[in-house]
Amino acid sequence: MKTSKNNNLKRVIVDFKKLTNTIMDLLVAKYPDGYNEDDIIVFRNAQNEVVECVEVKTDDTFYLVKISKRLVAAMEDYDEDSNGDDGNEIPEESDLV
Secondary structure: OOOOHHHHOEEEEEOHHHOOHHHHHHHHHHOOOOOOHHHOEEEEOOOOOEEEEEEEEOOOEEEEEEOOHHHHHHHHHHHHHHOOOOOOOOOOHHHHO
């Protein structure tokens, strides 16, 4: 009997307040234009509250990141910061003439 590779992954639910740069990098890479309704995983937690998450994976961990307005804003800000002008850009060919 074959086992899925996902069965060996740690499963971690992460709140916005506990996001690391690594997880944020994964989120922005997986959802560069934001996530949509089809990307959202909905379940009830131990307190019977509805929780909405999006998923990202590393080699050893399956993260469910809780969705909130603050997460959306953080992803947008993070993406803008990482694509900002850091002075190390390669000049366009037309700029060299």
